Amino acid sequence: MATVRAVFRNGLRHARILKQQPTASYSSVASADRKFNKPIDYATSTYLAHSPATALANKELSEEVRKTSTTKKMNLFQAINDGLSTVLDRDEKACVFGEDVSFGGVFRCTMGLQERFGGERVFNTPLTEQGLVGFAIGLAAQGHTALAEIQFADYMFPAFDQLHNEASKMRYRSGGAEKFTSGRLLVRMPAGGVGHGALYHSQSPEGFFLGCQGLKVVIPRGPIQAKGLLLSAVESPDPVVFMEPKILYRAAVEHVPTDYYTLPIGKAEILKPGKDITLISYGTLTYACEMAAKHAKEQLGLDVEVIDLRTVHPWDRETVFASVNKTGRCVVVHEASRSGGIGESVAGDVQENCFLRLEAPVARVTGWDVPNALQFEDFMIPDVCRKFPIHQPFQWIANTINRYL
Amino acid sequence: MSTIRHTTRLLRGSRLRPSSFRFTQTRPLTTTPKVDLEAPTAPIRQPPNANSVHFPGALNSQFTSTMSFHAPNATPSLPTYRIMDTNGEIIDTSHTPTMDAEGMLKMYTAMVKTSIMDMIMYDSQRQGRISFYMVSSGEEGVAVGSAAALNPEDVIFSQYREQGALMYRGFRLDEFMNQMFGNRLDYGKGRNMPIHYMSERLNVHSISSPLATQIPHAVGAAYGLKREGEGRVVVCYFGEGAASEGDFHAGLNIAATRSCPVVFICRNNGYAISTPSLEQYKGDGIASRGIGYGIETIRVDGNDIWAVHEVTKRAREIASKEQRPVLIEAMTYRISHHSTSDDSFAYRPREEVESWKRRDDPITRFRKYLENKGLWDSSKEEDLRKTVKKEVMNAFMAAEKERKPRVREMFGDTFKEETPVLKKQREELKRVVAEYPNEYDLDAFEDGKDGL
Numbered sequence: 001m002a003t004v005r006a007v008f009r010n011g012l013r014h015a016r017i018l019k020q021q022p023t024a025s026y027s028s029v030a031s032a033d034r035k036f037n038k039p040i041d042y043a044t045s046t047y048l049a050h051s052p053a054t055a056l057a058n059k060e061l062s063e064e065v066r067k068t069s070t071t072k073k074m075n076l077f078q079a080i081n082d083g084l085s086t087v088l089d090r091d092e093k094a095c096v097f098g099e100d101v102s103f104g105g106v107f108r109c110t111m112g113l114q115e116r117f118g119g120e121r122v123f124n125t126p127l128t129e130q131g132l133v134g135f136a137i138g139l140a141a142q143g144h145t146a147l148a149e150i151q152f153a154d155y156m157f158p159a160f161d162q163l164h165n166e167a168s169k170m171r172y173r174s175g176g177a178e179k180f181t182s183g184r185l186l187v188r189m190p191a192g193g194v195g196h197g198a199l200y201h202s203q204s205p206e207g208f209f210l211g212c213q214g215l216k217v218v219i220p221r222g223p224i225q226a227k228g229l230l231l232s233a234v235e236s237p238d239p240v241v242f243m244e245p246k247i248l249y250r251a252a253v254e255h256v257p258t259d260y261y262t263l264p265i266g267k268a269e270i271l272k273p274g275k276d277i278t279l280i281s282y283g284t285l286t287y288a289c290e291m292a293a294k295h296a297k298e299q300l301g302l303d304v305e306v307i308d309l310r311t312v313h314p315w316d317r318e319t320v321f322a323s324v325n326k327t328g329r330c331v332v333v334h335e336a337s338r339s340g341g342i343g344e345s346v347a348g349d350v351q352e353n354c355f356l357r358l359e360a361p362v363a364r365v366t367g368w369d370v371p372n373a374l375q376f377e378d379f380m381i382p383d384v385c386r387k388f389p390i391h392q393p394f395q396w397i398a399n400t401i402n403r404y405l
Numbered sequence: 406m407s408t409i410r411h412t413t414r415l416l417r418g419s420r421l422r423p424s425s426f427r428f429t430q431t432r433p434l435t436t437t438p439k440v441d442l443e444a445p446t447a448p449i450r451q452p453p454n455a456n457s458v459h460f461p462g463a464l465n466s467q468f469t470s471t472m473s474f475h476a477p478n479a480t481p482s483l484p485t486y487r488i489m490d491t492n493g494e495i496i497d498t499s500h501t502p503t504m505d506a507e508g509m510l511k512m513y514t515a516m517v518k519t520s521i522m523d524m525i526m527y528d529s530q531r532q533g534r535i536s537f538y539m540v541s542s543g544e545e546g547v548a549v550g551s552a553a554a555l556n557p558e559d560v561i562f563s564q565y566r567e568q569g570a571l572m573y574r575g576f577r578l579d580e581f582m583n584q585m586f587g588n589r590l591d592y593g594k595g596r597n598m599p600i601h602y603m604s605e606r607l608n609v610h611s612i613s614s615p616l617a618t619q620i621p622h623a624v625g626a627a628y629g630l631k632r633e634g635e636g637r638v639v640v641c642y643f644g645e646g647a648a649s650e651g652d653f654h655a656g657l658n659i660a661a662t663r664s665c666p667v668v669f670i671c672r673n674n675g676y677a678i679s680t681p682s683l684e685q686y687k688g689d690g691i692a693s694r695g696i697g698y699g700i701e702t703i704r705v706d707g708n709d710i711w712a713v714h715e716v717t718k719r720a721r722e723i724a725s726k727e728q729r730p731v732l733i734e735a736m737t738y739r740i741s742h743h744s745t746s747d748d749s750f751a752y753r754p755r756e757e758v759e760s761w762k763r764r765d766d767p768i769t770r771f772r773k774y775l776e777n778k779g780l781w782d783s784s785k786e787e788d789l790r791k792t793v794k795k796e797v798m799n800a801f802m803a804a805e806k807e808r809k810p811r812v813r814e815m816f817g818d819t820f821k822e823e824t825p826v827l828k829k830q831r832e833e834l835k836r837v838v839a840e841y842p843n844e845y846d847l848d849a850f851e852d853g854k855d856g857l
Contacts, residue, residue: 131655134621142629174611175594176818237821
């Protein structure tokens with residue numbers, strides 16, 4: 001114990017020194033002069049349920065859940081934890097594993113699960129992504145529920161062969177044999193920018209899966225979605241890659257139904273109906289879209305329709321086409337690089353299916369085609385105004401309208 | 406922060422031990438799982454004046470004041486276990502085979518059947534009647550000998566040169582042929598290349614071309630079987646070339662750390678396509694690596710079916726009863742070309758191949774044993790070969806005549822349910838085919854243009 005106390009004391013002393021610094025040097029702070037690029041205020045976002053009543057008003061929940069479930073305030077990692085523990089509780093054949101999941105995970109998503117369900121069902125694997133995903137595929141193919149974790153989406157690539165050549169093709173190459181599918185496979189991975197994650201703790205590799213048929217990719221934007229989509233993903237007969245926006249783990253807080261509930265996979269959600277322009281995003285940037293839509297209304301008088309794709313592959317064409325056919329304009333927003341990103345797929349399909357209704361080219365506001373560099377993150381991830389030469393607010397929306405109207 | 410928590414965990418390890426499993430779930434397991442995997446219970450520390458190092462990474466390492474690098478060539482090569490010599494005579498009398506005559510002839514028949522099917526299919530590929538083939542000559546002993554030591558419920562993951570194991574298990578000739586012709590009866594619906602077999606009935610997972618990917622699959626499946634607690638094991642086959650892939654390392658390491666009931670069988674046949682094993686690794690084959698992973702390991706003469714059989718039987722027992730992995734390295738020689746797309750005389754002398762064929766072939770060796778025992782003779786041999794050839798040819802002709810699957814099978818099973826995107830693409834193809842019916846060979850497919 002002495003050692004632990006000593007370590008802890010040193011830690012506190014260290015923390016005190018850090019506290020004396022005016023700001024952490026590695027994170028930039030919004031200046032008071034900023035009008036648009038302000039930190040997202042999750043506490044007031046209407047895309048999160050701030051009361052039990054709002055949480056249970058969700059029409060996608062079953063009648064029973066809406067009537068009888070209680071709710072609990074959770075952040076994203078707690079909702080993931082709740083989802084995982086719900087699966088482990090209901091399905092004895094479910095196992096949770098990955099690097100460092102036993103003690104609770106480096107993002108606390110698996111906290112308390114080993115204590116509750118035992119080391120046989122919640123365990124650490126050796127540090128090998130190809131190995132642990134391959135292991136998960138075999139376990140799922142044996143009829144068990146495999147809930148694997150890759151510590152960061154940036155480290156998904158060693159397992160890409162297993163995901164792309166094996167998991168995604170297993171049902172297909174086995175002629176649909178139920179015995180040999182990897183349908184009960186879920187691979188979770190924290191993704192996206194986190195302020196200082198640089199090259200290998202910031203990536204959004206969802207676009208790489210666009211060419212991977214047989215696998216679904218889901219990205220939740222908040223705690224309610226995280227739990228509901230995670231439970232759906234487990235039940236889904238197809239393998240699912242589940243990317244969790246790590247910046248939201250603690251930031252996004254809302255009331256989450258405590259009962260078992262699912263949200264549909266493969267369906268987009270219209271967060272705000274509008275008639276002038278369709279704004280499409282998913283994950284973290286849906287909140288930037290909320291602010292952009294608000295400012296666009298105030299500054300430009302535009303009625304923006306905001307869509308959260310939720311399932312980014314294969315994404316919900318029907319909802320998107322219907323929206324763009326209504327508004328005539330479409331902007332896609334994501335953190336990942338433009339080339340090879342989801343935006344390319346959306347833009348291509350939208351122009352093909354909504355050509356006669358399009359009043360402007362489909363615009364893509366995305367990360368640049370560069371790696372995620374440490375000191376330049378503010379300039380990489382699409383923000384509310386995206387600093388172009390002209391200081392026009394909500395450049396993405398305004399540009400689309402002004403240039404092509 | 407994580408360091409602090411980790412230390413805390415080690416100090417209070419017992420707090421974290423799994424207390425009980427819950428059985429109120431919707432999909433109950435058949436029996437209570439018995440798993441010996443728990444967090445460490447005692448703190449890891451250096452006792453005062455200890456002569457062994459209690460570094461957490463190597464608990465039983467003694468201190469030494471002699472600096473000595475461990476040279477790989479200082480250790481003798483791991484021996485190769487054999488039971489009978491090339492004349493079919495038993496050398497290890499402690500292991501006199503106890504199988505009855507019927508069992509022995511079942512093994513022998515499976516080997517011969519495999520080699521005859523190989524010969525016919527190889528030629529049929531040369532005639533352009535199937536697109537691809539891979540012969541397993543010289544390695545029938547490894548496949549059949551090991552398969553014969555398994556329980557039918559054991560799960561098999563294989564690479565692609567293990568048709569003997571399938572043959573022994575009871576994969577029928579029509580099943581082999583339907584797969585190779587990719588006809589409407591093929592379980593894989595004509596989607597995969599020839600020799601990528603699978604069988605739900607026989608617990609044989611679908612073969613995929615990417616090498617070694619099945620190794621961690623086998624480990625995951627074995628962990629599932631461990632939890633089911635019925636003593637079933639997984640057997641995973643791969644070649645010595647595949648063992649250079651990262652998935653080999655990953656798979657064996659997880660199998661050891663999670664104590665999975667899996668038997669790894671490496672067919673070390675000296676070549677990976679054109680690459681001789683000398684260019685594949687510098688250590689003592691694959692077997693020496695098993696020890697490094699903390700896996701019980703044995704090297705066996707792969708041309709000696711008795712040795713392969715006995716070793717697999719014992720390995721299965723260890724895996725099943727003691728719930729841990731075993732590695733078998735079966736030494737053999739790839740007599741055949743790598744595949745029908747390969748001419749192996751471009752990289753190895755013809756005499757080398759001929760010498761192996763003549764000197765040491767697993768079928769000939771076992772035949773000699775059976776003849777020595779009075780269980781076999783040349784007239785029985787002739788009868789068997791004649792019958793098998795006829796059976797193979799009949800299955801061949803029947804499979805060749807069958808139509809290919811419906812064209813719509815191209816879209817099916819990508820996802821469990823057809824997505825709107827796929828539905829649209831299927832309809833697009835349907836329109837193209839309807840517009841240009843003469844441009845496509847639709848008659849070869851079940852239901853022709855209506856099959857879309």
